[in-house]
Amino acid sequence: MRITRPTKLAACLVTALTLLTIGLPSSAAPQPVSNSTNVRYDGSRFVLGDAPAAIGSTEIRQRSGLAELTPVRFAAPTSAVVANYSTGTPDGSSAEVDVRAWVNDRWSEWTPATAGTPTALPGASDQVQLRIIVSAPPTGAQPWVADATVLPTDKVAPSGMSIQAAPLKSRVFATREGLVGGTTANGHVIVNRDHFVALPSRRGLASNGSGNYSVKVCTASRCAFEPVWDVGPWNTKDDYWNPSATREMWKDLPQGKPEAQAAYQDGYNGGKDQFGRTVANPAGIDLADGTFWDALALTNNAWVDATYLWTGDGGRGTVSITSGYLNIRNAASSTGAIVGMAGKSAQVTVECQTTGQSVTGSQGTSNVWLRVHPGMYVAKAWISAGTFGAC
Template identity: 45%
Template sequence: MIRIKKAGRVTAAVLAAGAVTALAGAPAQAAPVSPGTAGWTADLSTVDTDDVNVAAAGGTLTLADAAWHRTARVFAGSEGSLITAEHALGTPANRVSAQVSAETPKGTTVEVDVRGRTGADDWTEWTPAGTAFRTGVSSVQVRLSLHSDTDGVRPVVRGVSLSADTAPQVNALAATAALTYRVYGTREGLVGGTTANGHTIVSHDHFVSFPSGKSVSPKGTGNYTARVCRTDGSKCEYAPVWEIGPWNERDDYWNPASVRSEFKDLPQGKPEAQAAYLDGYNNRKDDSGRTVQNPAGIDLADGVFWDGLGMSDNGYVNVTYLWTGTGPAGTVKTAGSPMNVRASASTSAAIKGLAANYAKVTIECYVNGDSVTGTFGTSTIWDRIGPGHYVSDTYLQTGSDLPVAPHC
């Protein structure tokens, strides 16, 4: 579901970082980086295929098309985003702050989110700049999001100064199994539209959407992947998170209250839309003031909805937020189509669902089974990626020719 911005909203991410932001189109100057911290500036000169509706010119960044709407659900205004190259830190840190020099006419905002690398292919969630991660990180990426409520009106970013330090940690990240919650799922549709990470939606597409930007994977990746299953467990799909919605845009409901962005009084695992629709929470409104019409906590692209899960109508599903757990992992690499997930290590075993290209899956253990030739050669190794879910290791990029998990 598409984000609809409130006019004149203050950007929490920028304020949390101590940024100086222009008002009513007046230029603002970035404050100097705090002494004693590692400092650098964001490169605003290069825009590539991972970025969405932004243009760089003369060292500034703005919306490429100030009247561009990602899908038919957006009727006015525009948005865009740029993800910077990974920046290695001199020493590990758990907080990155940003100071922004920008022109922000009325109805426009600039937001700065950061994420940190915690392993070879492991990242923290995207976090508002100035907010501490729950673990130390060795390198970071920065995501700049530009928004306008009015067609033709653009914010202009002239510079972003960044600094890394270590802050007192709250709820340090511990090794744990990924979180699973039962939430209401709706079909995304919107073929021909554009997702939050710049992917053009195609027929029978394979991705999912949550009502928070914290878990959006950059285009062509599955750093944040969900396992979505029918409530009877008969069919599941492993799919990357590429979109923001449904309803809210800051409701990372899977997180505990200490780090949940909004609606901290709700139980962990309960989407705000569910509470609004079923319990009358927040006067039945979402965070943009719209009356919530269903209790959805996840949107499913058509391929996930129809092909992976075999659903014919919206309904409850069991969702595992795989990035919230730890353990060996691999990334699905196919020629493009999803791969079958089997009930055992055999090409003739029952199909339990699908694993989408780019999905990052947890490898619980491995067994030997049928020989398969795939993206990474020929092998008899099969990886168990969930309860009774097996895929050939030849389609998983693990960084090793040997098993990365113990034998089952």
């Protein structure tokens, strides 16, 4: 078993700064958790639970668990933090801790935080959150994380990561995920005609039921807005939407180009993914059945334009429905033709607002419609959002 402990640097920082502890002493109640999937607390540690290996889009059979800890607020904004924690990783298992920050009124994406080592944030923030990820082979090992704490520091160079003026858009090959009845990387159980997408890195993985990491996926005539609820295809550490210098792996590839695409088209990495499998298609995004068949009306795998909404600023709203999807129309009326769909909890871009048919929804009764793409509208009665300029 490999066990890591906090470093001397961490110990010095603890004595120099006010320690901001995510959890409670081991003799007290479990550490505060805001969201958890297949992770249990045994009184002192977060341990991988007993759920069987999930069916995932990457086809890598592993047991995995995820726990988002309650956000911590500092007395003043900081540009970097130090996370301290211990891990146990027996028999080929793994355990990691990620951090994100509240920047520009939204959460930044998750960044791996090495124990005792300063981690730069994408912007100054007085609120951060830790996430624990534990994974293991289908049987046996139970990796764990204990003593998770986080504190501010200025002992680090800028990360190179930032929130752009406009979110990144790239043209990628989309495949259909399917796998109805399986479990995604965030613990969502896939249902028939489901609405979500998978991207090949946990950095942009939303928690189950959340859409704070969402994508806009468009063909020539239709668009879908969907939350990122799974990891894949092919890779699990290919955050290709980030600048090359800050990618987890494949730092020599251009921003916006998935490793699987480079492997398939150019023979990059010997034509293999990070697990050594021969890449059989250039896929950079997986689409759940409802997104694939219904929202985008695809009949086969296809090239699409994907926009990674959390990577940039701009008007946003959140789909406020209890299940299923919201139709996107070609006019500000429920009689307009359906030209796309937005899944539960997904964020949508908002270009402007106009008046149209009065609709009653989760946000009350309103005749305001939001333009989410040229020629595409959703009723504001179903969108949690502020007020926007007129179209």
